[in-house]
Amino acid sequence: MPGAARPRHSFCERSFALTKHTVAVLGTGKMGEVVLAGLLRSGWPADRLLITARRPERGAELSGKYGVAVVGNVEAAARADILAIGVKPQDAGKLLDEIGPALPAGKLVVSLCAGLPTGFFAARLPEGTPVIRVMTNTPALVDQGMTAISAGPHATEEHLALAEEMFRPVGSTVRVPESQQDAVTALSGSGPAYFYLLVEAMIDAGVLLGLPRPVAHELIVQTAIGSATMLRDAGEHPVKLREAVTSPAGTTAAALRQLEIHGVRAAMSAALEAARDRAREIAAQAV
Numbered sequence: 001m002p003g004a005a006r007p008r009h010s011f012c013e014r015s016f017a018l019t020k021h022t023v024a025v026l027g028t029g030k031m032g033e034v035v036l037a038g039l040l041r042s043g044w045p046a047d048r049l050l051i052t053a054r055r056p057e058r059g060a061e062l063s064g065k066y067g068v069a070v071v072g073n074v075e076a077a078a079r080a081d082i083l084a085i086g087v088k089p090q091d092a093g094k095l096l097d098e099i100g101p102a103l104p105a106g107k108l109v110v111s112l113c114a115g116l117p118t119g120f121f122a123a124r125l126p127e128g129t130p131v132i133r134v135m136t137n138t139p140a141l142v143d144q145g146m147t148a149i150s151a152g153p154h155a156t157e158e159h160l161a162l163a164e165e166m167f168r169p170v171g172s173t174v175r176v177p178e179s180q181q182d183a184v185t186a187l188s189g190s191g192p193a194y195f196y197l198l199v200e201a202m203i204d205a206g207v208l209l210g211l212p213r214p215v216a217h218e219l220i221v222q223t224a225i226g227s228a229t230m231l232r233d234a235g236e237h238p239v240k241l242r243e244a245v246t247s248p249a250g251t252t253a254a255a256l257r258q259l260e261i262h263g264v265r266a267a268m269s270a271a272l273e274a275a276r277d278r279a280r281e282i283a284a285q286a287v
């Protein structure tokens with residue numbers, strides 16, 4: 001994971017609300033680090049950030065890299081205004097048992113956890129604690145993240161705005177009803193992995209066709225970037241963009257035929273359903 005780059009916005013350029021808040025990331029693994037690095041890149045002062053880690057060596061690594069204080073979960077919960085929960089869903093219950101009983105009033109809890117409903121948090125935290133559920137993704141590392149935000153119990157417009165302030169500097173944000181979060185997780189939360197798998201498969205196919213691997217890699221990565229940029233900027237439906245590539249009786253039509261024969265659409269649909277179902281299962285199994 002990359003270190004904190006030069007801030008793109010100064011702290012004073014940041015909006016109103018956040019300037020007075022301290023954020024703690026509880027459970028700073030891959031996604032917690034993405035959030036931490038994003039906040040620092042966007043100009044958040046390191047002295048307004050706290051992190052927790054289960055393993056001391058992980059804490060030391062992060063504090064050396066980012067210059068933020070590593071504290072225990074209970075201390076983080078006591079000192080910070082916003083608690084970003086970055087542990088795996090399976091570890092969330094234990095963490096909440098640790099911080100819940102002593103959690104002072106007025107904290108905002110922002111869950112990054114896939115599958116877990118906000119009710120899971122509310123049931124383990126003092127009555128009245130506002131909870132927000134977000135589903136972000138790893139491209140936030142390069143400020144191209146996609147973050148969907150849902151209000152849970154006691155979360156007000158101000159809390160939603162705070163969550164947006166946290167994630168907007170690292171990509172796009174959208175508000176969705178919490179009932180849509182498992183589908184969001186299947187699409188954009190896990191989505192980067194699908195693209196990486198496709199790219200990997202295309203590179204391998206290029207090698208099979210006789211291209212040197214570095215050449216195949218460069219060809220496909222740039223093609224992915226170009227295609228993604230057109231999807232975002234061309235204002236055209238993906239079908240139109242695909243049709244523009246597909247010459248009559250040409251190479252693309254021959255390839256697309258094979259993709260259809262091999263069930264690429266059905267595979268995508270089944271994959272996303274499986275991800276959605278797994279999110280539901282995680283929630284059902286959470287203790």
Ligand SMILES: NC(=O)C1=CN([C@@H]2O[C@H](COP(=O)(O)OP(=O)(O)OC[C@H]3O[C@@H](n4cnc5c(N)ncnc54)[C@H](OP(=O)(O)O)[C@@H]3O)[C@@H](O)[C@H]2O)C=CC1
Nearest residue numbers: 027028029030031053054086087088089091112113114136
């Ligand atoms: N990876 C992704 O692309 C995405 C992940 N998410 C969500 O983000 C969350 C984290 O996922 P990810 O970053 O991949 O997982 P990681 O395992 O990388 O991160 C979880 C971290 O939490 C630490 N941890 C566990 N329990 C505690 C505790 N009690 N106190 C302090 N730290 C603790 C773990 O420590 P240790 O190192 O010892 O295991 C680990 O470093 C999950 O809930 C996941 O659903 C959401 C969107 C995308």
Ligand SMILES: O=C(O)[C@@H]1CCC=N1
Nearest residue numbers: 114185188189190191
């Ligand atoms: O695989 C997972 O469970 C997490 C949630 C979305 C992306 N990674």
